[in-house]
Structure formats: C-alpha cells, structure tokens
Amino acid sequence: MNKADKVKKLKEENDAVILAHYYVDGEVQALADYVGDSYYLSKLATGVKQKNIIFCGVSFMGESAKVLNPDKNVIMLDETADCPMAHMVDLDKIDEVREKYKDVAVVCYVNSTAEIKAKSDVCVTSSNAVKVVSALPNKHIFFIPDNNLARYVAEKLPQKEFIFNDGYCHVHTEIRMEDVENAKRLHPDAVVMAHPECKEDVLKLADVIGSTSEIIDAAEKSDKKEFIICTETGVFYELEQKNPDKKFYVVRERQCCPDMKKNTVDKLIKALETLEPKLSMDEELMKAANLPLVRMLELAK
Numbered sequence: 001m002n003k004a005d006k007v008k009k010l011k012e013e014n015d016a017v018i019l020a021h022y023y024v025d026g027e028v029q030a031l032a033d034y035v036g037d038s039y040y041l042s043k044l045a046t047g048v049k050q051k052n053i054i055f056c057g058v059s060f061m062g063e064s065a066k067v068l069n070p071d072k073n074v075i076m077l078d079e080t081a082d083c084p085m086a087h088m089v090d091l092d093k094i095d096e097v098r099e100k101y102k103d104v105a106v107v108c109y110v111n112s113t114a115e116i117k118a119k120s121d122v123c124v125t126s127s128n129a130v131k132v133v134s135a136l137p138n139k140h141i142f143f144i145p146d147n148n149l150a151r152y153v154a155e156k157l158p159q160k161e162f163i164f165n166d167g168y169c170h171v172h173t174e175i176r177m178e179d180v181e182n183a184k185r186l187h188p189d190a191v192v193m194a195h196p197e198c199k200e201d202v203l204k205l206a207d208v209i210g211s212t213s214e215i216i217d218a219a220e221k222s223d224k225k226e227f228i229i230c231t232e233t234g235v236f237y238e239l240e241q242k243n244p245d246k247k248f249y250v251v252r253e254r255q256c257c258p259d260m261k262k263n264t265v266d267k268l269i270k271a272l273e274t275l276e277p278k279l280s281m282d283e284e285l286m287k288a289a290n291l292p293l294v295r296m297l298e299l300a301k
Helices: 003-013 038-044 059-068 091-100 114-117 129-133 147-156 177-186 212-221 235-241 265-274 283-299
Strands: 016-021 035-036 052-056 073-078 104-111 122-124 140-144 161-164 190-196 225-230 247-249
Touching: 003 016, 003 129, 003 265, 016 038, 016 059, 035 038, 038 283, 052 114, 052 129, 052 265, 059 073, 059 114, 059 283, 091 104, 091 114, 091 140, 091 147, 104 129, 122 129, 122 283, 129 147, 129 283, 140 147, 177 190, 177 225, 190 212, 225 235, 235 247
Parallel strands: 016 035, 016 052, 052 073, 104 122, 104 140, 140 161, 190 225, 225 247
Antiparallel strands: none
C-alpha cells in the first residue's frame, strides 16, 4: 500500500479530516482534504463533521481550530512547529495601551497565540484585515503582532489612528527591496506579487499585494505568464498545480519557514495512526480566545 492509499484508509477508519496550510510541503498538501490560508482554514474549521482534525501547519493554527471546535480533537503533526511572530507582543503592553487610549480596539492578527487572542477585541487575517478594521467603530487601533501588515492596513484606512507593535514574520521581513529589484532585472516581464507581511519598500515594487489565497487567485486570473512571488515557497505547489503553463520565481534563496517544513508525510501518517499529539487547552482560555475569532467571522461576512 502506498502512502496516499494508507492516508485515505486511516482517515476513514479514524473519522479524521486533514487541513493543510499553503506553506507546508507540496507532498503534504497533495494528501490534505482542504488546503488554504489562515482565514479559509479558520472559517472551514467551524463546519467540518469529522471528530478528529489533523492540522498540517503551526501551533497557532491548531489553537484556532480547537478554540472554534472545543468538542473536537485537534492533532498537530509536530508539536514544535511554531510561529515566532505569534509570540511577538507583550501582554502588559496591551494593558498599557488600553489605559492610555480609552476607545482603542485591540486588533489581533490571527497569527498569534491563544493568550494574545484572549486579550484582544477582534482577530483579523491578511485577507480580511482592511474590511474588519474599517467596520469597527473605534478610532484608535492597536494592531498586533505584525508591524508590516498593520502599516499596510493603516495606509488603506487613514480615518483610523493606529498604534503599532514591533512584531514581524521573519520570512517576509527578510525579503528585501534589493532582492525584488534583482528578480525584476532577471525576469523583466514578470508580475511581482507580494504578501502584506512584507516591508513597505517591497510592497511599493509589487504589482499585486494580497494574502496567500489572493496571490493564487490573481495568478490564475492573469493573462501574464511569469510571476515573481514574495511569500513563502510552499505556495508554489498550488500555483503550479493551477497554472501549469506559467512560470513562478522566488525572490531570494532562503524564502521558506522551517517550522512549516516540519510537517511531513511520515508525520501525517503517524498522526492518523495514533491520533496524537492531541492539542490540549484550558477551557477558560478557549472561551476568551473564541470571542475575537467569532467576531472576526461575523465582521468579515
């Protein structure tokens, strides 16, 4: 029995569904039931029927799935797969900002720990952040943890006053303006597509700015044949699957998240066989973290 058949058999035997983020390896994406960005997966998690959710991603994604589905088992492929940015805000700073700005809304990027979500008013993703923040009545916005995405949203919403945090995604922040300019020289006809977690000077060089799923959609709809991709290389699998006649180029040699790459097919099979390691969370924390996630889903409709 090959690995694909084994995965299919184990899923059926153990009432399991496999969710995978675009940044994990393509061979894992190929075996998943659903592949998407953080917004799609957080929304999808509320409607799956299976008892066991096998999550191919990093810890904050599994936490979000568990918070939205407390009665289901969420199994991570690798407990050490984490997102450094998800921790990049001081909880005491949230209290300080609330004290200083009485009308502030604490807007938490979904790429954050449950503890951070629990102290926030609403969550957002890169694909819905502008829509959700614009729907808030608050003038002051404390956007955590990512600084680059916050500044992108702030530029779109000049009527709001933003308080910025200093968090960042190392993959996107390490993409430099010089890297993009060099890629454009090598591929002068290519469309530059960038994730809003990139720095402002990189975004200024981009023809398309969007979440991972928005980048995929834009490439599929475009009549162009070459694209420079300023985001994690795991997205190349889906881009190439949907666009076999198009070419996609990286911006720099190291453009991948090592934590996402901890998700492997062998670990997927083991997770399906053992239904371990199950994600365990405090009930009160789950309830508190659920509120901003639910509010996000409501405001993003």
